[in-house]
Amino acid sequence: MNTFPDLLKLLPALYLMMILSSCSNDAAERPLPTSEITRLSIPLENISFQASGREWEAVLFTFIQPLSLEVIYTNSGFYVSQKDDLGVVEGPGRICLKSGNSHFYYEVLLDNRDVGVTTAKDYRSPKTVNVDSSLSHQRIAFILDEWSNVVDPGGSLHFFEEQEIILTSRVGVYRTKVKTPLSAYYIQPGSCTSVPLHYEFRPKANIYKVMAGPLQDQYGNMVGEGTMVAFVYDDGQYTNQMEVMSQNGYATIEVSSSGSTVYSLFAKVNETFSSTIQLQPW
Amino acid sequence: MRLFFTFFFLLILGYLLFQGRAIERSSEKPAFLRADDLVLAHDAEIKVTIHSNYRPDSLELEILEKDYIALWAHLNHLYATNDIIAGKEYYTESWFRHLASHFDEVRTAGATRIDKYHELHIENWSSDGLLCTAIDSNVVFTYEYPDQQITTSKATLAVVLLYQGDHWRIDAMKVISENCN
Numbered sequence: 001m002n003t004f005p006d007l008l009k010l011l012p013a014l015y016l017m018m019i020l021s022s023c024s025n026d027a028a029e030r031p032l033p034t035s036e037i038t039r040l041s042i043p044l045e046n047i048s049f050q051a052s053g054r055e056w057e058a059v060l061f062t063f064i065q066p067l068s069l070e071v072i073y074t075n076s077g078f079y080v081s082q083k084d085d086l087g088v089v090e091g092p093g094r095i096c097l098k099s100g101n102s103h104f105y106y107e108v109l110l111d112n113r114d115v116g117v118t119t120a121k122d123y124r125s126p127k128t129v130n131v132d133s134s135l136s137h138q139r140i141a142f143i144l145d146e147w148s149n150v151v152d153p154g155g156s157l158h159f160f161e162e163q164e165i166i167l168t169s170r171v172g173v174y175r176t177k178v179k180t181p182l183s184a185y186y187i188q189p190g191s192c193t194s195v196p197l198h199y200e201f202r203p204k205a206n207i208y209k210v211m212a213g214p215l216q217d218q219y220g221n222m223v224g225e226g227t228m229v230a231f232v233y234d235d236g237q238y239t240n241q242m243e244v245m246s247q248n249g250y251a252t253i254e255v256s257s258s259g260s261t262v263y264s265l266f267a268k269v270n271e272t273f274s275s276t277i278q279l280q281p282w
Numbered sequence: 283m284r285l286f287f288t289f290f291f292l293l294i295l296g297y298l299l300f301q302g303r304a305i306e307r308s309s310e311k312p313a314f315l316r317a318d319d320l321v322l323a324h325d326a327e328i329k330v331t332i333h334s335n336y337r338p339d340s341l342e343l344e345i346l347e348k349d350y351i352a353l354w355a356h357l358n359h360l361y362a363t364n365d366i367i368a369g370k371e372y373y374t375e376s377w378f379r380h381l382a383s384h385f386d387e388v389r390t391a392g393a394t395r396i397d398k399y400h401e402l403h404i405e406n407w408s409s410d411g412l413l414c415t416a417i418d419s420n421v422v423f424t425y426e427y428p429d430q431q432i433t434t435s436k437a438t439l440a441v442v443l444l445y446q447g448d449h450w451r452i453d454a455m456k457v458i459s460e461n462c463n
Binding site for chain 1: 334335336357360361362363364366376377380381383384386387389392393405406408409410412413415427428429435437440441442453454455456457458460462
């Protein structure tokens with residue numbers, strides 16, 4: 001019996017057959033698209049491929065992110081479709097079809113069927129302007145679509161606009177878009193340019209009520225809330241100082257009257273001084 | 283009475299110990315303590331040209347260059363793996379939302395992309411240094427496919443970057459062109 005040595009002789013041939021058969025199982029043939037797929041609109045409509053086998057995976061590589069596609073088999077192959085109906089960052093992409101260890105790539109150009117909701121971005125800087133320093137405002141504007149694509153409105157590759165805007169000198173909170181609080185920018189009042197003083201004597205309480213205001217900046221805006229106003233008064237012997245914060249452009253103090261003493265009083269906001277007035281009960 | 287107080291004290295102690303164990307401790311370090319391996323492993327050349335009315339100073343420019351290259355390290359990783367979390371420090375909220383809307387799973391890398399070179403033309407620079415719009419031209423990309431095939435392309439992109447938190451972040455993009463060599 002020489003069966004065993006004969007079998008040994010056959011081993012290399014058997015080994016070769018095994019390798020060949022394993023290769024033929026792994027190597028899938030490149031699926032053929034049944035229509036032109038160089039330019040695709042997102043969301044993808046069904047893209048049909050002629051292919052054999054039923055173990056295909058499909059991925060759409062957009063320029064930014066890979067998206068898994070759904071594979072639905074037909075008699076002659078399969079078709080792939082997008083799982084959601086969202087847009088993508090437009091541009092070049094690749095469809096990858098994978099079966100076992102075989103990968104097949106198809107270069108495509110992607111654009112969105114619908115730009116979705118476009119947003120006109122209007123960035124202002126600085127966000128807060130003080131009328132004392134500058135009324136100049138930088139505006140950078142562009143349009144984005146719902147899928148984070150920068151829109152080219154004129155089709156001339158001019159994506160961004162920049163302007164220098166001279167703002168109104170009226171203090172306030174303004175918005176570049178009325179319904180968007182985040183688009184707000186602020187014009188702040190400047191420093192006080194004059195300190196008018198008024199007083200009245202109240203005999204019942206025996207006090208002088210002294211009022212500084214309206215405290216305004218160079219454009220007539222009331223100074224900021226809480227601006228510190230110092231009142232300095234002198235009775236000939238002692239000098240006293242009271243500090244109060246302004247409210248709605250006015251600051252008020254009360255000074256007790258003592259008989260016929262006459263006080264000289266002035267007020268100041270930083271280095272802006274009022275005239276000196278005499279407080280007397282008659 | 284002493285017994286009561288001892289029991290009460292032990293009860294409080296036990297409660298506090300239990301509470302201490304029950305607190306979930308996050309293993310995620312804050313961004314500034316983390317080493318970004320993707321960025322450390324990435325290297326690309328960048329040349330910046332300024333066309334804007336306001337000019338960034340040298341320090342601002344250095345930060346922009348560093349962050350822009352880091353951003354591309356993450357965009358390449360995202361392209362290959364769909365891992366939207368790794369680069370979240372370099373994405374604005376709206377960009378991240380857009381990525382998240384498409385997210386299904388992180389995949390093992392199939393095709394990969396590497397950026398080699400950027401010519402970043404700063405078109406607008408906000409006076410407060412928080413917004414930058416730019417055209418990135420002659421961007422050299424290398425794509426490597428699972429079958430070892432390698433292709434190179436040159437692309438031109440328009441990008442909107444916002445400075446938020448500690449980084450420049452991408453807010454929007456327009457791929458103007460990409461041509462394979």
